[in-house]
Ligand SMILES: Nc1ncnc2c1ncn2[C@@H]1O[C@H](COP(=O)(O)OP(=O)(O)OP(=O)(O)O)[C@@H](O)[C@H]1O
């Protein structure tokens with residue numbers, strides 16, 4: 001955990017899931033699923049509602065399935081232990097309402113029983129400035145807009161400084177403009193890390209993803225239909241995303 | 257603003273009271289007028305206060321011990337699976353027993369003094385506080401716990417920084433109920449057997465047809481009950497500062 005370059009994330013590993021298996025009360029969500037997330041790339045996972053995207057992401061994050069049976073191994077490509085190198089971002093911002101914005105960013109240290117040192121505060125403030133909510137550092141989350149809250153959640157994720165980021169529809173509750181800004185921000189700030197972004201928005205996947213993954217069927221299987229070219233964040237027209245968008249919609253429709 | 261509204265309500269109740277007395281022409285030994293009660297209060301303030309102090313102490317001690325016991329029980333039940341299996345039924349049974357029926361037993365076991373009344377108040381407060389706090393601890397938002405797990409949280413830190421704060425609003429509702437009913441426990445205890453306290457004084461005055469004096473004791477008890485409730489409510493608001501509109505009297 002003690003990197004000599006605290007400003008750079010540790011080298012991001014690839015993530016490999018083998019023999020992924022999940023069943024809920026007789027319903028098989030996926031079975032013998034294999035998935036590789038390439039190192040230091042953004043993978044975007046699309047799929048119809050209820051197919052098992054959230055479950056898959058939770059399995060990668062090492063979280064248990066409530067009242068479900070989960071099997072399979074999740075490992076890092078470099079063979080080193082994975083759990084302490086993963087950060088998780090959910091659809092809800094999961095900010096603690098009784099803690100200020102700054103305290104929320106620092107919560108990981110508190111939860112691990114680590115002291116909050118002056119340099120931790122400085123680092124948190126610098127990140128808050130990066131995501132443009134530094135002025136609200138002492139406010140309670142209730143005083144923030146949805147977009148600001150999600151930026152604080154991003155700041156909390158960045159503060160943890162982990163090389164692997166798993167995100168479950170983190171921007172889906174935002175309006176189109178705010179969502180685009182956050183996508184751009186996330187691409188800039190999370191560069192160099194291994195990222196899995198679950199989304200229901202094909203255009204979001206095409207703008208930020210290096211690889212597009214599709215989860216479909218019952219039990220669900222993974223497909224990798226395309227890898228958009230050009231560096232993210234891509235623009236719809238300039239990077240010729242519209243034909244890919246139409247193609248993805250078709251594949252998603254066929255999946256449903 | 258709130259204080260003014262409270263005063264107006266209070267004055268309105270006094271006027272209503274006086275109107276009933278005037279309209280029914282009830283004799284003082286059935287329903288004394290507000291002024292009679294005030295006079296009765298002024299005649300023997302020392303006696304009233306001396307007994308009031310006993311009752312207030314019983315109520316406060318009952319609330320204190322009942323709350324501590326409730327907090328500890330809720331934590332134990334929420335944190336240790338076996339404890340939950342064994343303690344939860346005990347908790348429910350304790351509530352199924354009519355606590356008032358236990359009052360004579362408590363006096364028999366703990367004597368005529370304060371302990372039996374404090375125990376009575378504890379018994380009455382224990383359930384709402386425990387049940388509410390336990391419920392709050394049980395319903396921690398799953399997403400927060402998932403996030404904490406991926407951050408490598410220790411069990412203790414998760415409890416301290418997430419589960420307990422998240423349960424405070426629920427605990428607050430339980431404690432508000434506790435504060436409102438604590439006086440009942442103390443007074444019922446005094447009625448069953450005692451040699452001091454406002455409940456004792458009321459029984460005594462009633463037996464001698466000093467109804468105005470009885471009302472004086474009652475007024476004192478009600479004022480204390482109100483003051484206690486609002487103090488607890490104020491404290492709880494400070495404790496759960498991030499919450500808005502949390503008491504049933506907010507508009
Ligand atoms: N706790 C649970 N108990 C029973 N079934 C569950 C549970 N959690 C998830 N499931 C089932 O597992 C399947 C996958 O759920 P999951 O939340 O992973 O879907 P998803 O792809 O994320 O959907 P969405 O796009 O709507 O978020 C669903 O069919 C759901 O019914």
Ligand SMILES: [Mg+2]
Pocket residue numbers: 053054055168
């Ligand atoms: Mg989902």
